[in-house]
Amino acid sequence: MTAASDTWTIASTADAARARALLARLTADAGVPARDRARFLTAFTAHLRRCTGEGGARVDVRAEADRLHVAVRPVGRAAHWERSLACPRPVPVPLPGSADLAGALLEADADTAAVLESLAEAEELVGLHREELHQTNQGVLALHAELEAAALAQRELLDAERAARAAAERARRLLTFLANASAALNASLDQDDILRRLPGLLVPEYAHHVDVWLLDDEQAPPGGRPAAAVTAARTGRPQHAAGHPGELPGVDDLPASALSLDRPLLCLPLGARTVQGVLTLAAPGERFDQDTTVMLLELARRAGIALDNARQYEQHRHVAEALQRAQLTELPSTPDLSLAARYVPATHGLNIGGDWYDAFPQPDGSVLAVIGDVTGHGLRAAVIMGQLRTALRAYAVEGNGPARILTLLHRMLRHQQPELYATCAIARFTPGDPTVVWAAAGHPPAIVREPGGRVRVLQARPGIMLGVPLAHEYEEHTARLPAGSTLALYTDGLVERRAAGIDAGIERLARALGALDTAELEDLDAAAESLLKPMLHDSEHDDDVCLLLCRTGPS
Known part of the structure; x- marks a missing residue:
């Protein structure tokens, strides 16, 4: 379509009204919507009104296929107003040269009515949107309230969890203390x-x-x-x-x-x-x-x-x-044999053991020195120890030697107490005889200290323990004892420790006996105390201890 253009001179208000009426007609014929047309014409009229009061203006109008270009150029000024308006239908050409002002006024009212109707629709739509926005806001507020309530509930749950953990930790600490304190209190019987x-x-x-x-x-x-x-x-x-x-x-x-x-x-x-x-x-x-x-x-x-x-x-x-002490014998006093004994109860348990010592003269004038140990602890061990002690004296009165006495004791214990065992060592000292006759049933060997200080262990192999379910005949052994010699009989509680074997304890006792000088041996009770100190000072002992010292020669 051929483009058309025109220029209008605006010198008065009437010119401005006619120009506005012409543009209203052109835009209406071109199918521009009433609202867009009203917005365009309002801006155009405002610029014309300003230019009319300042000396007039020139309006350039150019129509193309689907667009309308309008420029307002004030007289004497470079600045101008220009606008391009899209048209749904082709702009009629040639452009009209005149306009009916009365008709334009009526058309303007129609445009205003159309704009007002459009505005009413817009207001109604805005009202709907406002209601939707209000409902949305209410939903958002409700959601915020729910989120806040959920956050509060979560905080409460976290606080409750922390409190529960703190309470559980406190309970655990109290129970741990109670258990440890109870163990500490029950660890002692003192x-x-x-x-x-x-x-x-x-x-x-x-x-x-x-x-x-x-x-x-x-x-x-x-x-x-x-x-x-x-x-x-x-x-x-x-x-x-x-x-x-x-x-x-x-x-x-x-x-x-x-x-x-x-x-x-x-x-x-x-x-x-x-x-x-x-x-x-x-x-x-x-x-x-x-x-x-x-x-x-x-x-x-x-x-x-x-x-x-x-x-x-x-x-x-x-x-x-x-x-226990009621079972221990008062040692006899003889002219050719000095005797000293010590009994030390165990440091653990009820201190009821089966260790015992005994010494008594026989009808022929000899003296029997006895030491023994019943296995186990408790009243039963103490009672069996008393029975063995009594039986041993009875067998000795009949004139039996050490080996025969042990054989008879073994037979008695094997038949009367088949589940209980004992060790025993018997030494017989005869006045005027420089030897000692002895026999042992599973007992640690005796130790001899001669007057010159030489120490030896009577290492003859002992017989089996008393009460072992085997028939057994014990043997007697003889050892020379120069006058002034000291023979030590003892139970395993003196020499046996958990950390070391019994052999090491026997060697230690032999060294301690050899370290005693002659003056110390003159007082045999003091010598017994001197032997116990190095043997017992280093540790607690779980077993009873018996020590019987026999010194030959004039008392």
Whole structure:
């Protein structure tokens, strides 16, 4: 389509109105929508109005196939307004030369009505969008509320998890302490040792200071104790004394103690079956924690059991020692033979063993020195030891020698106590005879120290242990003993240690015997003590120890 153009001179308001009317007609004929047409004409009129007041303008109009180009050029100024408008239909050419102002005014009202209608539709659409936006905002707010609630719930769950983990860790720590403390208390059967360990276990984490009051302790009368401790001892119930209620599980509340106004006291009864004492704890801080109190109650119960066990053990130990020593013989006094003996109970267990020594004269004037060891510990071993001792004396009175006596003892033990065994060594000293006749049943060898200091071990092979289920005849051996010689009989508890074999212990005993000088051997009891010191000082011994020294020559 051929392009057309035209130029309009605008010198007055009427010119401007006619120009506007012409453009309104052109854009309407070209099918420009009313809203776009109104927007374009409004801008065009505004520039014409400004130019009319400033001396006029020139309007250049050029129509192409589907576009309309309009430029407003003010008189005397370089700046101008220019706009290009797309047209749905071809712009009619030639361009009109005149316009009907009255018709243009009516058409302008029609355009305004179209714009207003379009605006109403737009406002309705905006209203719909506004409602949708409002609903969306409400949904977003609800979503934010849900997210906040979920975050709050998550925080609460995390806090609960942290609290549960902290509680579990605290419970684990309390249970670990309780287990370790119980093991430490039960590791000893000494009452004083248990009482010494308690403060070290509890101070300073669980108590500021600790006091243990045993009811049978005459040196610690109740007059100097807190009233809560006396109440706990009388009622057997734990007591809490403070200026505020403790509300502790299983604990009664009492007013603050005058002996501890600044710290609460927790007084816990001690005892397995009856109250033996009271454990008083001063709080490490302002109050006692409930969980910690539950642990302390259990620890006090276990401490009471440990003290009760120690008390019973002490009673049994005294009875056992009395029984053991009652079985030991008072050594005879003979002109040609000096005797000294020592018995040392084991450092572990109830100290009831089967070790024994004996010495007694025979009808022919000779003296039998005996040492033996029944296997095992306990009352049964002690009773069998007493039976063997009595039987041995009976067989000896009949005139039997060491070997025959052991044979008879072996036969008796094998038939009467088939599951119990014993070792034994018998040495016979005859006045005026420079020899010793001896026999052994599975017992460590005797050691001889001659007057000149020479030491030798009587290494003849011993017979089997007494009671072994085999028929056996024991043999006698003879060893020369110059006057003034010392023969040492002993049980394996003196020479045997877990860390070393028995041979090393025998060699050590031989060296210790050889190290004694003649003056020390004159006092045989002192010599026995001198031998025990190097043999027992280096370690605790799990077995009883017997030592019997026999020195020949004038006493």
